[in-house]
Amino acid sequence: MQLTDDQIRQVMPHLQRFALWLTRNPHSAEDLVQNCLTKALTRRPDNAGAESLRAWLFAILYRQFIDGERRRKRYMKLLSFFTGEEALSDSSESLAIADDTLALFATLPTEYRVILLLVSVEGLSYKEVAATLDIPTGTVMSRLSRARKMLHEKLEGKVTPLPLRRLK
Amino acid sequence: MTLPPDEHDLHAWMDGETDEATSKRIEHYLAQNPAAAAQVAGWRRDAQQLRQAMQQQHVQLESPEPHYFRRQVRQQRQWKLATAFALVLALSVGGFTGWQMKESQMLMTHQPMEDAVQAYKLFDNSAVTPMDVVATQQTELTRWVSRYFINGHQPPNLEQYGFTLVGGRLIATAQGPAALIMYQGPSGTRVGWYIRPLSPVKLPHGERQADDVMAQYWSDEHYNYALVTPMNSAAVNGLRKAVSQATS
Numbered sequence: 196m197q198l199t200d201d202q203i204r205q206v207m208p209h210l211q212r213f214a215l216w217l218t219r220n221p222h223s224a225e226d227l228v229q230n231c232l233t234k235a236l237t238r239r240p241d242n243a244g245a246e247s248l249r250a251w252l253f254a255i256l257y258r259q260f261i262d263g264e265r266r267r268k269r270y271m272k273l274l275s276f277f278t279g280e281e282a283l284s285d286s287s288e289s290l291a292i293a294d295d296t297l298a299l300f301a302t303l304p305t306e307y308r309v310i311l312l313l314v315s316v317e318g319l320s321y322k323e324v325a326a327t328l329d330i331p332t333g334t335v336m337s338r339l340s341r342a343r344k345m346l347h348e349k350l351e352g353k354v355t356p357l358p359l360r361r362l363k
Numbered sequence: 364m365t366l367p368p369d370e371h372d373l374h375a376w377m378d379g380e381t382d383e384a385t386s387k388r389i390e391h392y393l394a395q396n397p398a399a400a401a402q403v404a405g406w407r408r409d410a411q412q413l414r415q416a417m418q419q420q421h422v423q424l425e426s427p428e429p430h431y432f433r434r435q436v437r438q439q440r441q442w443k444l445a446t447a448f449a450l451v452l453a454l455s456v457g458g459f460t461g462w463q464m465k466e467s468q469m470l471m472t473h474q475p476m477e478d479a480v481q482a483y484k485l486f487d488n489s490a491v492t493p494m495d496v497v498a499t500q501q502t503e504l505t506r507w508v509s510r511y512f513i514n515g516h517q518p519p520n521l522e523q524y525g526f527t528l529v530g531g532r533l534i535a536t537a538q539g540p541a542a543l544i545m546y547q548g549p550s551g552t553r554v555g556w557y558i559r560p561l562s563p564v565k566l567p568h569g570e571r572q573a574d575d576v577m578a579q580y581w582s583d584e585h586y587n588y589a590l591v592t593p594m595n596s597a598a599v600n601g602l603r604k605a606v607s608q609a610t611s
Contacts, residue, residue: 200429211424212417225425229432236436296416314378315410316417321380336371343374343406350409 198235198248206249207232209317213253216312217260219301227263231256250323253313257327299349307342314339368392373403475566476580478536479557479589480573482543486532487553494530494545504531504544508558511540515586518544518556524602525549536560552596557589568610579603581610 210231214224235255292298300308313324314335321339325332368376368389375381376389393400474480486494496507505517511533518531526546534541541559548554561582568581572594580589590606592599 198429203429203432207426211426215422215424216417221422221424228424229427229435232432233435233439236432237439292420294416294420296412297420300413300416311410311413316414321375321378336374340370340374343409346413347405347409350412 197239198232202248203232206252209249210252210256213312213317214256214260216300216308217257217305227256227260230259234259247323249317250319250327253317253319254327254329257309258329296350300346302349303342303345306338307345310335310338310342311346315343367396367399373399374406377403377407474573475569475571476557476559476578476587476589477573478534478541478559479543479555479580479591480576480578482532482534482541482557483555483576483591486543486545486555495532497530501528504528507531508542508544511542512558512586514584515558516583516588518558521546521554521602524605525598526552526554526602529553548596548598550596550598552593552598554593554599554602555589555591557591559587561586570607577603579606579610 207228210228211224214227214231215221218224218227231252235252292301300311303311309328310324313319313327314321319327321332321335325335328335330338368385372381372385372389373393376386381389393403496504501518501520508515508518508531518528521527526548529545529547531542531544534543536559538560541557544556544558546554546556561584566580566582566587568579570577570579572578575594576591577594578589578591580587582588590602592603
């Protein structure tokens with residue numbers, strides 16, 4: 196069974212929010228959502244529940260975001276190889292944020308933003324998050340723990356540098 | 364789970380991911396540890412603050428109607444199909460042209476039925492090079508030919524054009540045996556009928572002039588044939604015309 200029009204309309208705001216905070220760029224977010232839904236329509240959802248449907252679409256969207264980032268990085272590398280200059284590596288953040296909380300949230304590393312969005316904002320279960328991001332549940336928990344700590348510190352006003360991450 | 368619960372347990376409890384027994388234990392622990400309770404409360408506040416901020420933040424993104432995506436998918440499919448079709452078309456056009464090119468290249472590099480012309484020139488003079496089979500009887504020659512050329516045409520009877528059988532000569536080519544059958548006309552004019560395996564390519568029927576002889580050639584499923592006639596003789600005109608009519 197394919198996605199119905201109602202399902203698309205229902206899930207659209209969630210996808211848009213996820214894409215927006217993933218990319219921090221409205222245009223990229225629009226593209227990402229459209230690509231995600233176009234892709235989703237060529238497949239069939241594994242199960243019909245509204246919650247897991249959302250998780251399934253998040254997974255597609257996230258996969259495309261990661262692929263896009265990888266392509267962009269390769270392109271940047273190539274560009275800097277040929278021009279001999281260090282290309283601007285971070286994606287342009289063209290999102291105008293009036294709210295302080297969101298402005299701080301936007302400065303978190305992508306993987307922390309993602310996990311906070313999925314758990315705290317979208318309310319997905321750890322299992323769904325693990326499936327969406329294609330990582331073990333244990334990683335979800337430790338990442339979530341670090342993300343919450345970092346967000347808390349930022350919101351408290353004491354900005355600390357990124358903790359050293361274990362090399363995987 | 365060990366007591367005291369670690370940070371992961373606190374997060375799991377806060378997100379409702381713990382079972383009942385664990386939840387009770389954590390709640391008990393938090394009741395006795397105000398610092399930990401404050402920590403959890405802080406996370407909870409952060410999450411609430413984040414949710415609220417997101418609800419208030421209005422970024423107007425373009426939201427196409429569902430049918431837009433369906434059209435997009437259809438178009439993508441059509442594009443894919445068209446691309447695949449174009450690929451197949453290009454391949455088959457390329458392959459076909461290549462095959463045609465190969466044939467025409469072959470024809471260009473090999474003069475068609477050049478071996479027939481050379482054989483005729485070699486055996487035109489019976490005094491120098493005698494025949495393998497000297498035959499005035501059509502049947503004898505027929506038996507000899509069919510021994511080497513299975514499914515091949517038999518040498519024709521050209522008596523109505525004034526040519527009688529002289530004999531046959533077996534010749535080796537790179538593709539197998541070939542044979543030249545010689546006929547002689549009233550004024551000593553000789554014509555040659557030539558048969559050879561069908562290779563390198565099946566020849567279309569045609570004719571060509573080489574020095575002072577004319578080769579008319581055609582093919583069937585198994586062999587190439589040629590009739591080689593001298594240019595400077597009027598006696599062969601009737602025969603030539605008959606051959607070109609019969610083979611075209």
